[in-house]
Amino acid sequence: MQQTKISPAQVASLLIMAVLSTSMLSAPNFAFREAGRDMWISAILSPAFGFIILFTVVALHRIFPGRNLIQYSVNILGAPVSKALGLLFLFNALLLNGSQTRQFIDFMSLSYFTRTPSIVFTLSITLVAALAIRSGVEIISRIAGLLAPISIFIVLIIILPLTYSIDLERLMPVMEHGFRPIGRGAMALNLWFSMFVYLTFFLPHVTSNKGMLRWGSISVTTAALCFIFSFIYTLGIMGSALKAFTYPFMVISRYTQAFEFLAHLDSLVMLFWVIDVFLRVCMTYYCVVVGFAHLFGLRDHVPLILPVGVIVTLFTYWSYPNTIVFASSGSLVAVSYTIFNFIYPLILLAAAKLRGFAAQSSN
């Protein structure tokens, strides 16, 4: 299992896709509720969280080469505490899985397939992802490396004709309510940047730590740029009406018209979104499977793929029975993600340094 090697660029594109998929659609609304018109300033500040988590995870991997967060937490905190915290960490990851599948089925049934039962989408995306994971980590990373440029190209096609409609007056006045809303918006965006913690499950397969740091930084920066541009576009086009739409980016893509005869580009959004969600589900699902395998001390994660898939499917419905619960739980989920995906690794690094573990590899 350790022989499979993947390149840092592939993991970086997997991470970009994972962050972009849900953020392109639901981030503008959530950030607007917190930061108001200043949400684009929050987007400039928020990659700081991404960089902190990236450097933390790579530093931890330098101390314990070839191991992931679930494995080295046993060395740092001792077995009983680390198993309990690891279970909570995986529970949080299952919640993340449930929430992304929820967004996928909501988006599909609200916008395109209004009569199909949602369980069809949940089962199909989970089964396809299960097949991809069964083929190994190399396959997931290669699919990401292959599809990431196409997805980004599609987004550019959709977004460019809209540049004429932007009214930058709608971004004024800047910093109407001071720094607090901007800080809240940046914390809200940590919902996405804290996902970089899942890098820890891919690092044992990556060829070099130094390359991962470089490519990871590129991927954090790209994600931040996408946030800034999508915020300026949605805000510049819709203004304060933004808070009325759960998926503003989807709405503006319906208005896209290129050269006055290319219309209905929202079908391209769906193409992009399905590819993207597939990659994101592959990534987080893989992380949960590998996490559980290491929590139980197994050498091979393949037998656990299907039972974890059943739990992921259930979490979609169990944690979010309907769209209203989903829409009202944004801040709660953000707190949970911040605690487990952001603060927990920081505590692990601090504890490892205090207990005198030194970096073993410098590459």
Add this chain to the structure above:
Amino acid sequence: MNLSKTHIAVVTLVAIGMLLFDWRGLTDIRTKIAYFSLYIPGFTLAILLIIYPNLPGPVQWMRPLFAPLAKLLFKS
């Protein structure tokens, strides 16, 4: 009620099918313990959710724990 009986039957069939599919991969006792500690809660929860669709989930549990912090950090 009739509908939920059909749903339970389908879930049971899926559970049996999955076990048959995975059985060959479960070689040692450790893998079996790990497999069944995910498999049994999974399908129990599936059947519970069919009978009581409004079972309070993890987000509702989190509410009393994280709501004060969420109120402090976020507006909505």
